[in-house]
Amino acid sequence: MATGQNLILDLTIVLGAAALGGYLANRLRQPVLLGYLVSGLVVGPFGFKLLSEITQIKSLAEIGVAFLLFALGVEFSLAELKRVKDIALRGSLLQIGLTIVLVAFVTVIMGWASGLSQGIFLGAVLSLSSTAVVLKTLIEKSEINTLHGQIMLAILIAQDLALGLILAILPALKQPENIGWSLGIAILKVLVFVAVAIALSRWIVPRLIASVAATESNELFLLAVISLCLGVALVTAGLGLSLAMGAFVAGLMISEIDHADQALSKVLPLRDTFASLFFASIxxxxxxxxxxxxxxxxxxLVxxxxxxxxxxxxxxVLSFGYSLKTAVIVSFGINQIGEFSFVLALTGLRLELISQQxxxxxxxxxxxxxxLTPTWLNIAPSLGDSFTRMPLLANFWRRFSTPKTLSMPEKISGHVVVAGYGRVGQVIVKILQSQGYQVLVIENSEAAVQRLRFHKIPYIFGDADSELVLEKAHLETAKALAIALPDPASTRLLLKRALAIAPGLDVIARSHSDSEIDLLTQMGAKEVVQPEFEAALEVGNHLLKSLGAPESHIQAVINAIRKDRYLSIRPEKE
Known part of the structure; x- marks a missing residue:
């Protein structure tokens, strides 16, 4: 009984400290993740020693990792993955392999490793990056669906999948002659598990979730989702693969069914709670x-x-044809050591591959x-821009900005350039084409480009904020530029570079926040559209009509709001 009470007390202390640490970090304009880490240090065994059941706390913290990866699996779009599938598979394997080889070579030559086995082990530990930390940071920055966000997550997921193989061959490092056999067994386990998971996701899981949802009981639905997440995670852990891999696959199992959004909404509060516990445990x-x-x-070492x-x-990343800016953000986004490296380090200690020190x-x-990861991610975009502006390196970096694919007339003029072919961009293109305007789309998503090819819409495959891409778009002869990018930084950079090429160009830009409306206008955008405000105006339009207001009066009200750039309806600053 006392143990149970101690655990409850410890959970209260950890979660309370995490809440306080996260609040203070937020007020100091730092990532809340930093607050969680510091709070764990303060209450932990090396701080004020306020906890008595640390082992149980760490066990519960693993649930946070499981829920993080499960939610990612539910949100993960296989269609979006297709545009980065090459770098997810070949790129991640190349990154892991090169890291292991280079670390093993350096540590053995410098005498930091006692032998090749220990060097290989250290390389494996350092090769993994943190899915949990990067995912949390991308969520806070609203960059999950950006190109660099998708590339980072694709590489990180591939690393998590490789963790099972690394864990399987670690024992063989004590006996190097068995590495081939251990690797073969590990690959076989992964293949069998994936095959079973695919079968379950097609024929069993959708029916099971639908049956539970039919009861219209939120409690039963939540229990079923949690059981699926943790159950599949425990299966992979039992097979010697990573718990995170199982949780991610469990999320993928329901990502394509009708109840995926409902499952995600139920898990998100649990994910955030247990994730804070996990980071505090670190x-x-x-x-x-x-x-x-x-x-x-x-x-x-850091x-x-x-x-x-x-x-x-x-x-x-550059070798796969991505721009320097994207490559810099990705490289500085996944250059940390991952949380699963803790698992590898502990396993290595048990196998006597490394010393306690x-x-x-x-x-x-x-x-x-x-x-340091959130800080690196914050400075990476400006760092990438600085590299491209270095006079001595400008020509060298420039060739990495070359658009990978062009599908447009040799001579084009009087056209409208649309940057971004997401949901907003697609609607813009349809409206323009329906009115007979010639359109040129700039897009860096392979999935979107496939749709452009299918509909025979002229396009440039590349980053819209790249100077070389913009030169190919012939902005000097274009009638207008519509910016519908999901990334605020890319929107600002594109606007600046486009007006440098064609100062008189009419630019209509999409704003992502209230503060951007004035900024983009000052930078030279002729019109700045805020989607949330426009949705509110449309709702207000229909509401006033239903209340009997004259059409002329309604349009006058809406036009006045748009003319003053939504100032009259913007929320007051605190």
């Missing part, structure tokens, strides 16, 4: 004493790891790289 692992005693070494991984990832150094280094 903070508990940080030993300030070890950090202070080896501060110089750890700073060197610098070496983060710059080294970025240096490996950058050319890989090395294990503690890995924990400290990993924790610091996780803390």
């Amino acid at each position: 903070g508990m692992l940080i030993d300030p004493g070890i950090l202070l005693e080896n501060l110089g070494l750890i700073i060197g 610098t070496l790891v983060m710059l080294g991984k970025a240096a490996i990832v950058l050319p890989i 090395t294990y503690l150094l890995l924990l400290g280094t990993t924790a610091i790289t996780l803390v």
Whole structure:
């Protein structure tokens, strides 16, 4: 009974500290993730020692990882994955392989590893990045559906899938002659599991979820979803594969059924609660004493790891035809050591592949790289822009901005350029074509380009904010430019570069927030449209009509609101 009460008390302390830490981080304009990590350090065994059931807390924290990956699986779009499938498979394997080879080589040559087996193990630990931290940061920045967000998540998911193989061959590092056999068994396990998962997702899971949903009981539906998530995760863990892999596959199982959105809405509160517990548990692992005693070494390791991984990832992303800016954001977004590296490090300690001192150094280094990840992601876009403006490197970087595919007339003029072919862009194109205007679309999504090919719409495949792409679009002879990009930073950069090429061009831009309306207008956009306000205006239009207001009066009200750039209806700043 006392143990149960202690666990409840510990959970209250951890969640309360996480809430306070997250609040303070938010008020200081820092990622809430940083607050969770610091709160774990404060209440943990190396802080004020307020917890007595740390093992149970860490076990519960694993549920947070499971829910994070389950929610990602539900939201994950296989259609969107197709545009980055090459880099997800070949690119991630290349990244993992190069990291292992380079780390093994350097550590053995420098004498940091006692032998090749230990060097390979350290390379495996450093090769993994943090799906949980990057996912959380992308969610907070609303960048899940950006190109760099999709590439990062694709590589990270591939790394999680590779974790099972790495765990399977670790025991063989004590006996290198068995690596081939262990790898074969691990691949067989993955193939069997995926085959069973596909069968269940087609014939069993949809019917099961539909039957539970038919009861119209929120409790039963939530229990069924949780059971599916944790059940599949436990199966993969039992097979020696990663728990995260199972949770992600469980999410994929229901991602295409009618009840996917309902399942996601039920899991999100649990995901956020347990995710904060997970990040706090990482903070508990940080030993300030070890950090202070080896501060110089750890700073060197953190610098070496983060710059080294970025240096490996950058050319890989560039080699797949993506722009320098995208490559920089991706390389500095996944250059940390992942949370699953904790699992590998613990396994290596048990197998005596590393010493206790090395294990503690890995924990400290990993924790610091996780803390720095949101900062790297924040500065990466401006860093990429700075690289492209370097005079000595301008010509070299320029060739990486070359549009990968062109499908447009040799001579084009009097056309309207539409940047982005998502839901908004598609509607714009349909309206323009229905009125007989010639359209040229700029898009970097393979799935979207396939639709453009099918409908025989002229397009350029590349980043719309790339100077070389814009030169190919012949903006100097275009009638107008409509910007419908999902990324605010790309929208601003595109607007700036487009007006530099064609100063008199009519630009209509989509705003993502209230503050952007004035900014984009000052930058030179002729019209700035805020989708939420426009939806509200349309609802107001229909409402006033139903109340009997004259059509002329309604249009005058709406036109006045648009003319003053929504100032009269913008929410008051706090």
